[in-house]
Amino acid sequence: MSTDSRSIVTLENLRSVSRTRSLAYGITLMVLGVLEFVWYGSAASGLHTIIQFGYNTATVWPVVSSPWRFLLLFFGVAIIALALRAASVPLYSRLVASIRGSRTMTALIGAYLVIWPVLLWAGINQGGQLRTMTIPVALTGDVFGVLSIATGAVLAWRRLDRSASGLLFTGLFVFLLGFLIWVARGSLDLQLTAILASAVAVSTFLIFGSVSGTLCERSGVVNIAIEGQFMAGALSSIVFTSALQGTGLSKTFALLLAGLFGALFGWILAVMALRYQANQIIVGVVIVAFCTAMSQFLVTQVLDLRQNLNGSYGLPVWAVPGLSRIPVIGPVLFDQNVLVFVAFAIVIMANFALFRTRWGLRVRSVGEKPIASETVGINVVRMRYGAVIIGGFVAGIGGAGFTLGPGSPFTYGMTSGYGYIALAIMIFGRWRPYGALMASLLFGFTIALSANLNLYLQQLVIPQQFISALPYLITIVVVSGVVGRIRPPAADGVPFERR
């Protein structure tokens, strides 16, 4: 509601905004770098951390099990990729470019492929059953710190616009990685792969929630009821699966049912917000209150007495053939329960729907300037209904991830505020599905980190509670503009009155 966000959008304004953002990101990175240098770098020089990669030569994909094969793979892929890219230039704008961030993905995979042989040579113990790597703590801190400071300085000085957020994400990730290495120094092996895998699993809910929020808010409706939709989805899916004892297609239908319950509350929100033009935040909060009370009542009144209706049924874990055997990335991304793949698919679908289809253009226009949309013949209310109900469906499926994902029964309060964190993630991701995906992964990493840190409690100078508070504190920092000024859809939360 500040005056800046209402100023007229001109090219010069936008440029200055993105430059300010780059400056802010650069300064943040430099601060992180100094922290790394001073904090991790000051560890005693003899200290080492043993990182465990969680695979051995028997299970890993044969092609990369030796450096030479790997080099072959790397250069082969690089040459083929370059050739493909050169050949696909006329096609790029049409097909490949429709998946936004494909170039970023290529760069990420490329970086991984560059780093991996270095890791292989740098000190992976060949003798053990599981591959491990010994890293000197102080040196890591120094290297990470210097790299981070240098990148931040470039970003702040040159005001790079395009690469800013990617670099910030990488910088934050590296900071957390450094923290892990510092925390696990000396004694226990650092279960890096396991932590990353649980980070991806945790971020599933956040992905669903933030994509749901993105869909709703792009159409101009604030959906603060995501927390309630999570609860509805979590409860309904586990009860349905348990009633059918997990047989046959029951889990698939349970996911659909969870989605339908989410959509039901989305519909209620839509009716109140669109038909009766109520304050959307109030409606959302009341829906959450209703879902909280209702879930508590059903758990204490029914499910506590009939444990067979609230069992432990997990979605099947699917290892993608081939891909799941890549070291580190395989178990993290391609050996997860089915919902994780659904989440990735939904991000791609939501991005495509919002930015590449007629429907998406209309949804966005309705969220930016409803009167203009109305003038050209778009039914504003109907578009918003559609977006909010679909958003609710997505959030409901995400809710199923709380129970069916890890295969645990429903307990009261198990959503623990992830619905609200998802909203912060949506803001962090700038109301874009891919941004939401990246921010979710970062938050998921923080959450998994705080959950895994009790292993290393004796190493910790910081009390455990403060580590657990990390996701929440980062959320505050994120929304308070460290990520630069953000611009929500212009008509976000404003009821539409037909004239």
Next chain:
Amino acid sequence: MTTTATQPARLGPLMRLALRARHANMFIVLVLALFVGLIFGGIMIVVTTPILLNSWSHAFSHPGATIASSFNTVWFAYEQLFQGAVVNFHALRMLIDNPSKVNLATVLTPLSGTLTYATPLIVAGLGLAIGFRSSLFNIGGQGQVVAGGVLALLVAFSFHLTPLVQVPLEILAAMLGGALLAGLAGVLKAYTGAHEVIVTMMSNYTMTLVLGYLLIQSLFARPGARDGASKAVGATGQLPYFFSHLSASLLLNFGFVIAVIAVIAVQWFFKRSKTGFELLMVGQNPDAARVAGIFSKRSIIICLTLAGSLLGLAGMLELTGVDHFITPNFGGSYGFDAITVALLGRNKPWGVFFGAIFFGAMFTGGEAMQAFTPTNIQFSLAQVIQAVVVFCVATPALLIEAFRLRDGAHLVSTTGSGGWL
């Protein structure tokens, strides 16, 4: 309209009353909301009680018996709810037959429980209502209650002064604690545009963790406590009970008076003070307020600070009135209930007052219902009913249309939530 205006004399008084009842006002909306909530709760009872559910399989052969058994169960549950919250008829008869201190205490117990539970809720609801009145959605009640409680506790066991000094000192400390936490959200909102919903929500979770940390520090922890309880408030720092001479179970305390004073103060603040008027103006039309020369950043910070100080006060009332020590789940769900209380009271001070008493009644009555119904209907049913009632009251347009009420437009506010920034 025209029929009632031109032919009033022809209609009997009952008919006129019925016509009046169809004109929407807040009272009728409240009654209808309660009605809808109770109906919904009744359906929930029937659906979740296996015996009743089975009886509905003979609904066509024995419709009367089926409906009667369901109705009786629901009626009995609500009777327990009412008797547990307001007054127990059996105890009342005992008192009339045999007036004695013990019987008087039994009669007063439900009402005392209701008002005791409502006391912090009144103040917390007022705090949130201040925010909502100026379109600031502070949902960090939980964290601010905890912050207030912690600082009040710090004062309570650090000093041992006379109650006349000690209690005001605790009040100040608690208000400071809540104000600092909410003021932080205000400063962030004013100067960086961080949305207060997310900041305050996150501060809730953070404060819960901070509380967990503090309770294991030697400064706060009670030596030898198994449940993680803190040191207790000294005798001079406690709020006095009203009826301690009757029975030890009557917990109504001086905090209720403080809550009433707070209601009057907030009423005065919005009706008479300049700052209150400015806050209202910013809430209703920020553009007009800016044009009129109201510095919106300043009013955001003032508003959230005031709201936070009231929530901190609620924490102090909870601490010094009832528990006298802090546990890891201090404050229960006061912070979230206060949101719904504020919505139920439509953000008006006396509305919040009665809304909080309604919540207190539902809580104490719900516990009685859980204890005395044969199938132990869980007290969270009361919260379900509350949620439905609040849903209906917060969005009266639905009720107005469903019951075909007339002239309801003045109840329906179409103010936007204003988006995120």
